[in-house]
Structures are given as C-alpha cells and as structure tokens.
Amino acid sequence: MPLVQNPILPGFNADPSILRVGEDYYIATSTFEWYPGVQIHHSKDLANWDLITRPLNRKSQLDMRGNPDSCGVWAPCLTHDGDKFWLVYTDVKRKDGSFKDTPNYIVSAEKVEGPWSEPFYINSSGFDPSLFHDEDGKKWFVNMLMDHRRRPRAFAGIVLQEWDPKSGKLVGPSKNVFKGTDLDLVEGPHLYKRKGWYYLLTAEGGTGYDHAVTLARSRDIWGPYEEHPQKHILTSKDAPFAALQRAGHGDIVDTPDGKTYLVHLTGRPTTQVRRCVLGRETAIQEAYWDSDDWLYVKNGPVPSLNVELPGARDDTKYWAEQRYTFDASIGLHKDFQWLRTPEPERIFEIKDSQLQLTGRESVGSWFEQALVARRQTHFSYDAETVIDFSPVDERQYAGLTAYYCRYNFFYLTVTAHSDGKRELLILASEASWPEGRLKFPIPEPVPLPQEGKVKLALTIRGAKLQFLWALEGEDQLKKIGPVFDASILSDECGGHQAHGSFTGAFVGVAASDMNGLESKAKFDYFIYRPVRDITDRYEV
Incomplete structure (x- = not known):
C-alpha cells in the first residue's frame, strides 16, 4: 500500500471522529468559536480528503456570540445507525475559572450534507460526548463528567446513560463507568463492541505534550472496565523528539477488507520553544487486533509520521x-x-x-x-x-x-x-x-x-x-x-x-x-x- 505522510487533515482540525458508511469515510472535527460549526471531510481511500459540509449553520443549532476564545464547539462525534447520521457536540460557554458551562446537543440527518435537524439539548454535565448504537437498538450517551468540587482537576470520569431518540431525553440510570488512569484528565470517550467486548477509548493527559489515547474494555456495558496492557495505546509524551507531538483524542474505523485505523489529533511543533502554529491536526495510524483481543497501534504507541493507507495522496491541490x-x-x-x-x-x-x-x-x-x-x-x-x-x-x-x-x-x-x-x-x-x-x-x-x-x-x-x-x-x-x-x-x-x-x-x-x-x-x-x-x- 502507498506510504502517506501525516497529518491527513493539515492545519487546525482537532478531535477527529471517524466513520465509514459503505465505501465512504467521514471525519468530523472541532471548530471551537469559528462559524459554521463542525467540519466534516469525506474520503474514499483514507488518504485524500475533501471538506463537504459544516452542518451547524443556523442560529437554532449554534449561537456562539459571547463565547470566549477556544470555547464553542468541542469534540463532535459523528455516527451512523444504519438509517441516519447522528452528530453529538458541545457548545462550551465558559471554560476558565471554577466552573465550566458545557451544554451538549444531538442533531441528525438522512444525508451527511444535510439538512441537519433541530438540536436536542441533552445536559451540561461534561463535554466531548459521543453516541453509541448498540446491537439491540439502544442508544447510549457517553460523556466525561465534571465535578467542580474535585481539585485541582474537575475531571471525574466517564458516565454512561441510555438516550431515547423519540423523547430526545436521557432515560434510566446513569453510572460513572471509568475513572481513567493515573494520567488523569479523562475525556473524549468513544464506545465500540467487538466479539462480545465493550471497548472504551478515551483521551487523557490534557491537550498538551502529555496527551494520550487510552483503551479499556468490559464484557458488560456497565463495567467494570479493565485497562489495556499498555494503558495508553497512542502517545508522544515519552518521545519528545518524535515528529508528531501532543498525540491523543482518537477514534477507530474498520476498512471493508478488515483493516483497522486510528485517527487522532496531533501537533507539529516548530522553533526551540515547541510551538504548534498549525494547531492540532488530524493524523492516522494503522492498528491491529492481536490474539488477546486488544487493539494495538502498529509501531506504537508513538505515532508514525508515515503510514501505509489504501490510497496514494495527491498533493497537487495542497501546494497550489x-x-x-x-x-x-x-x-x-x-x-x-x-x-x-x-x-x-x-x-x-x-x-x-x-x-x-x-x-x-x-x-x-x-x-x-x-x-x-x-x-x-x-x-x-x-x-x-x-x-x-x-x-x-x-x-x-x-x-x-x-x-x-x-x-x-x-x-x-x-x-x-x-x-x-x-x-x-x-x-x-x-x-x-x-x-x-x-x-x-x-x-x-x-x-x-x-x-x-x-x-x-x-x-x-x-x-x-x-x-x-x-x-x-x-x-x-x-x-x-x-x-x-x-x-x-x-x-x-x-x-x-x-x-x-x-x-x-x-x-x-x-x-x-x-x-x-x-x-x-x-x-x-x-x-x-x-x-x-x-x-x-x-x-x-
């Protein structure tokens, strides 16, 4: 397969959520205070991507007037349940100081280009939520939990609760199913099911140079969740000279032929003081399921600058x-x-x-x-x-x-x-x-x-x-x-x-x-x- 250089989405494209529907791949990324909200890129081969829509494009879905810098739309999650597309997002109204105001919403669409529905307000208990569609038809809202009493960090774990799309409300009990590892700052959860296991992928370590992707699993959706043998399946925190730094906040996708890839945010620092002018970008890594039914990043956990992908990238437009x-x-x-x-x-x-x-x-x-x-x-x-x-x-x-x-x-x-x-x-x-x-x-x-x-x-x-x-x-x-x-x-x-x-x-x-x-x-x-x-x- 062709060797492609990371990142696959250069420039400010953070917190990627990836999805495959048939032969089509989609990545949704954060836009923060920039309007319209959420960028969705499309690809046929994981190497060449085109921006096709920004779905949050009207006042009833998103109004960020008064949002401080780096607030607004955080970490969207794009999924498909076999019938329609679902997009979960947070519109952060405040992040500094003792409290965070983080209203979470869900919209849906028959086609990824839209039109996208009016939003369901879910809650404001945390940020970076995702939606998991289980095999029995239930939909689960997976979110990090904020606890303003917890000091010095208010990150309290990952909470699970069923969401009813007919009423647009959370129903039934909620439970804190994963407190994270000793790296702390657990956020950005995604839930998957494979071979009877529920896998919980999270981001930890903050958004700086200690960022990481952590994996845990359980036989029961309610837990308990055991940590991956490596704990962090992707991170640059122990590799200060790696080309891709700040690696974290990931999501996984399978190709039609059964290969697995992990997309993640990353930064490419320049100057002696390591500054990422292009912001947090989207990179991709080849991964594989080993005999122990755990996912591993090929040549990981440090991310690779060059990765084999199904398609060869055409950089003509990039340099034009x-x-x-x-x-x-x-x-x-x-x-x-x-x-x-x-x-x-x-x-x-x-x-x-x-x-x-x-x-x-x-x-x-x-x-x-x-x-x-x-x-x-x-x-x-x-x-x-x-x-x-x-x-x-x-x-x-x-x-x-x-x-x-x-x-x-x-x-x-x-x-x-x-x-x-x-x-x-x-x-x-x-x-x-x-x-x-x-x-x-x-x-x-x-x-x-x-x-x-x-x-x-x-x-x-x-x-x-x-x-x-x-x-x-x-x-x-x-x-x-x-x-x-x-x-x-x-x-x-x-x-x-x-x-x-x-x-x-x-x-x-x-x-x-x-x-x-x-x-x-x-x-x-x-x-x-x-x-x-x-x-x-x-x-x-």
Whole structure:
C-alpha cells in the first residue's frame, strides 16, 4: 500500500471522529468559536480528503456570540445507525475559572450534507460526548463528567446513560463507568463492541505534550472496565523528539477488507520553544487486533509520521496557489469561516464581485466582529488582498490579519488619524495574556491618499512574518514594519495557561467601526500561496 505522510487533515482540525458508511469515510472535527460549526471531510481511500459540509449553520443549532476564545464547539462525534447520521457536540460557554458551562446537543440527518435537524439539548454535565448504537437498538450517551468540587482537576470520569431518540431525553440510570488512569484528565470517550467486548477509548493527559489515547474494555456495558496492557495505546509524551507531538483524542474505523485505523489529533511543533502554529491536526495510524483481543497501534504507541493507507495522496491541490474571487451566485468559498455569529449578513456580503465587510466591534471581540479568514495549513505561505476603504478617524480600521485569538494577532490596517487623513497602521497583540496589551510596532503611520485602493500582503516563512503594501497601480510591494515572531500564533501562546488554547492560526480580512456607522471595507480578491521552505522539517 502507498506510504502517506501525516497529518491527513493539515492545519487546525482537532478531535477527529471517524466513520465509514459503505465505501465512504467521514471525519468530523472541532471548530471551537469559528462559524459554521463542525467540519466534516469525506474520503474514499483514507488518504485524500475533501471538506463537504459544516452542518451547524443556523442560529437554532449554534449561537456562539459571547463565547470566549477556544470555547464553542468541542469534540463532535459523528455516527451512523444504519438509517441516519447522528452528530453529538458541545457548545462550551465558559471554560476558565471554577466552573465550566458545557451544554451538549444531538442533531441528525438522512444525508451527511444535510439538512441537519433541530438540536436536542441533552445536559451540561461534561463535554466531548459521543453516541453509541448498540446491537439491540439502544442508544447510549457517553460523556466525561465534571465535578467542580474535585481539585485541582474537575475531571471525574466517564458516565454512561441510555438516550431515547423519540423523547430526545436521557432515560434510566446513569453510572460513572471509568475513572481513567493515573494520567488523569479523562475525556473524549468513544464506545465500540467487538466479539462480545465493550471497548472504551478515551483521551487523557490534557491537550498538551502529555496527551494520550487510552483503551479499556468490559464484557458488560456497565463495567467494570479493565485497562489495556499498555494503558495508553497512542502517545508522544515519552518521545519528545518524535515528529508528531501532543498525540491523543482518537477514534477507530474498520476498512471493508478488515483493516483497522486510528485517527487522532496531533501537533507539529516548530522553533526551540515547541510551538504548534498549525494547531492540532488530524493524523492516522494503522492498528491491529492481536490474539488477546486488544487493539494495538502498529509501531506504537508513538505515532508514525508515515503510514501505509489504501490510497496514494495527491498533493497537487495542497501546494497550489488559491486565488479566491467573490461571486454572489456562488457564495463564500468553503475554505473561509468567521467568528461566533449565526447572522453573517450583519458582518459581510458578496456584492459587485467584492467581499464587503461591515465594520462592527473591535478585532478580538467575543460578540460581533467582521473577520473572515481561512486556516493556515502550511508553515510558509504568502497572502495578498486589495482593499477599498475610506475611514474617517482612528475608530474605523480594516485590512489583512494573521489571527489566532483576541490576545494573539498581527493586523495591517487602513485607518485614519483623528483629523480624517487616511493612513496605514499595524496593530499587534503579542502573547500578552491576561492584559491583552495592544502594540503599535511602527513609529509613525504611513500616510495614504484619501481615496484609492491599497494592496496589502504578508509573507510567513516559518516563524518570521513580514507585512508588505502598495498603492493601486504600483507593481512593487514595499515592506512595512519589523519582522514579527509568527510562532506566537499558536496554542502554546494562545492567551491561556496550559491546556487552555485549542485552535490554530488563520489568515484573512477584517473590519471594525467603533463609531457605529457600519462603514464598508471592500476586498477585490484574496490569495493564499503555499511556499515550499527548505528549512521546514516536514517538507517532502
């Protein structure tokens, strides 16, 4: 079989849930505060994947306005019961401090592309739930349990309870069936049945460099569950120099010919301080059932960078320049998302072959900001756009941003001085949690003509970011500002303490109008150009 390099879903694609229906494979991943919610990719061969839908796309299913950074949609679980697709997800409203608010929901659909149903609210007792369809037709809701009295960690174990799809409610007794191992922080459960055994796959160790996939089993769904002989079937915690780090939160799938694979999240750190700018990505490992009826990862438990898969990967599209134009009849390209709001018409529209952003709240707002961006999926790339924007003062600004969260972004803006004269200014917030201090890296703003389009660009080469610009009609881009440390656009610098930041770097366009005048920033196109950088340790 062909040898394929991990990850299979590069860039921010965390917490994979995998499913096979016939000859088709599907992976659902977390989207956190980015809208619409949940990414579902499709493949025929486990090697080549296409984004086909984001199912949580209306207000009744998901409204994340006010959700803090790295809250929102956590760890979806995608299953099929032979009749329809089921999707379980958490919309986290608060995660820091003494409590977590974690409402859990279930939606369903006849086809994976939708339409998806209105959600059933289940409970808020924990996060990362899954749905298990047993052979007798019963459906079981499997979830981690939060206990705010338990210190210093509030992770209390894995709880099992039957769910009735007719009433949309949990029924019967519930039981804490697995407290986890000494690694602690047990979460992300998936339940399977094979040869009379119930297998419980969980994530442990947090989302950082101690992350792991743990397996346990029982003859009875209620337990007791015994631990795997290796305890953790996948982890990089004891292999600090492995290419794939932070390996954990897995799910398994069988191929039609009986092979078994484990998908899992992973991170590829760069720089001396090990920062995962591309966030938590989805990787895959070949696994096998041994004579003791336990699952083992081939060459594990440390994940392999290269894995044999049924198909050979075609990287042509991955390395191709993506030039995005804007056509109202087609809509926004599927690569783009925005933040939190289920009312995108309030922050952008496609009109006159332009993407027109309506200036709303400040960059980094948790409620309503006009920011449209795509994932950074390469360690080195170029980005470029042309903006038409006529601000009246410093409270109106719009432009090109490399963005992680409210605490971590670089933003080249067209704005104006208090006297109304238009100018070019860089705004930067560099890993300044918890203060969120804004910096102005250039001594003086660059004056601009009062009217006319401006070309804005940036280059990222590993950990180095450089902004560039030019006036309309000028062929040569000019550098502006210093070379920034792009590695801060990472989970490790994401504005939280350990195990608190979960997304990845984005690049896109944004607009703010603090005067409440709804000024329009118009963008002609957007270019994302991958660059093969010989200093990149993952280049092939």
